[in-house]
Amino acid sequence: xxxxxxxxxxxxxxxxxxxxxxxxxxxxxxxxxxxxxxxxxxxxxxxxxxxxxxxxxxxxxxxxxxxxxxxxxxxxxxxxxxxxxxxxxxxxxxxxxxxxxxxxxxxxxxxxxxxxxxxxxxxxxxxxxxxxxxxxxxxxxxxxxxxxxxxxxxxxxxxxxxxxxxxxxxxxxxxxxxxxxxxxxxxxxxxxxxxxxxxxxxxxxxxxxxxxxxxxxxxxxxxxxxxxxxxxxxxxxxxxxxxxxxxxxxxxxxxxxxxxxxxxxxxxxxxxxxxxxxxxxxxxxxxxxxxxxxxxxxxxxxxxxxxxxxxx
Numbered sequence: 270x271x272x273x274x275x276x277x278x279x280x281x282x283x284x285x286x287x288x289x290x291x292x293x294x295x296x297x298x299x300x301x302x303x304x305x306x307x308x309x310x311x312x313x314x315x316x317x318x319x320x321x322x323x324x325x326x327x328x329x330x331x332x333x334x335x336x337x338x339x340x341x342x343x344x345x346x347x348x349x350x351x352x353x354x355x356x357x358x359x360x361x362x363x364x365x366x367x368x369x370x371x372x373x374x375x376x377x378x379x380x381x382x383x384x385x386x387x388x389x390x391x392x393x394x395x396x397x398x399x400x401x402x403x404x405x406x407x408x409x410x411x412x413x414x415x416x417x418x419x420x421x422x423x424x425x426x427x428x429x430x431x432x433x434x435x436x437x438x439x440x441x442x443x444x445x446x447x448x449x450x451x452x453x454x455x456x457x458x459x460x461x462x463x464x465x466x467x468x469x470x471x472x473x474x475x476x477x478x479x480x481x482x483x484x485x486x487x488x489x490x491x492x493x494x495x496x497x498x499x500x501x502x503x504x505x506x507x508x509x510x511x512x513x514x515x516x517x518x519x520x521x522x523x524x525x526x527x528x529x530x531x532x533x534x535x536x537x538x539x540x541x542x543x544x545x546x547x548x549x550x551x552x553x554x555x556x557x558x559x560x561x562x563x564x565x566x567x568x569x570x571x572x573x574x575x576x577x578x579x580x581x
Contacts, residue, residue: 346375
């Protein structure tokens with residue numbers, strides 16, 4: 270089989286979801302090409318396919334092969350990014366951050382945004398929450414938010430805003446003593462971040478429920494608000510706007526009933542406004558109306574943002 274045919278077979282297998290076969294074909298292509306740049310790209314694709322197949326250690330070996338053939342610029346940056354992805358999958362977060370650093374130095378445009386975002390989120394997974402939050406803030410300052418989202422989407426990361434919310438929320442809460450409900454809430458939030466990063470939104474949503482319940486038991490309004498906002502973000506990523514709205518509304522009402530009105534308003538009023546901006550006022554009001562009708566049937570209600578009072 271000629272190299273071009275092997276490459277086509279690899280791409281066909283990748284599209285069909287036969288990741289192990291695709292990885293084998295890309296390795297064969299890497300052995301046959303003569304240009305170092307082409308070899309690097311073939312090894313990188315082999316690493317990606319192997320990682321998708323769930324074979325993290327071989328994926329890392331392939332990624333390092335890609336890195337060894339890369340010289341500079343985009344090829345080097347892409348290889349370093351894939352090394353970081355494999356290390357992150359293996360839970361070797363500090364090493365992954367170093368690889369993402371190298372990728373950031375070499376890449377440009379949306380690919381560089383992806384590397385910066387991956388670095389920030391991996392810092393969070395490594396427990397360096399303040400550094401992660403600072404990096405996310407820096408990304409937001411440096412580029413248009415739409416460009417950030419496009420950057421995440423360029424490599425399949427569709428949940429950048431949800432992850433940024435999780436990281437920022439964790440960074441805003443003080444460390445909890447080992448073994449108490451505050452620590453349980455924080456650990457659930459970190460599990461949520463990992464699940465979102467891996468694309469498992471169902472598991473991520475379950476983790477936000479665990480974080481919210483543990484935060485409720487601590488009677489810590491800041492942790493509770495953070496967990497509710499994370500729940501709303503993940504629900505929205507799952508295309509469940511009703512649940513996203515409910516998470517914000519219930520969180521606000523719960524804190525308000527407990528006497529934490531200032532925290533409730535500070536945390537949830539901007540979140541409600543963001544929902545309006547993202548969904549459009551008509552869709553937002555339709556979802557709110559359905560929720561209100563449900564609550565009236567249960568004999569309960571919830572707080573209203575100041576800009577919404579007296580509205581439809």
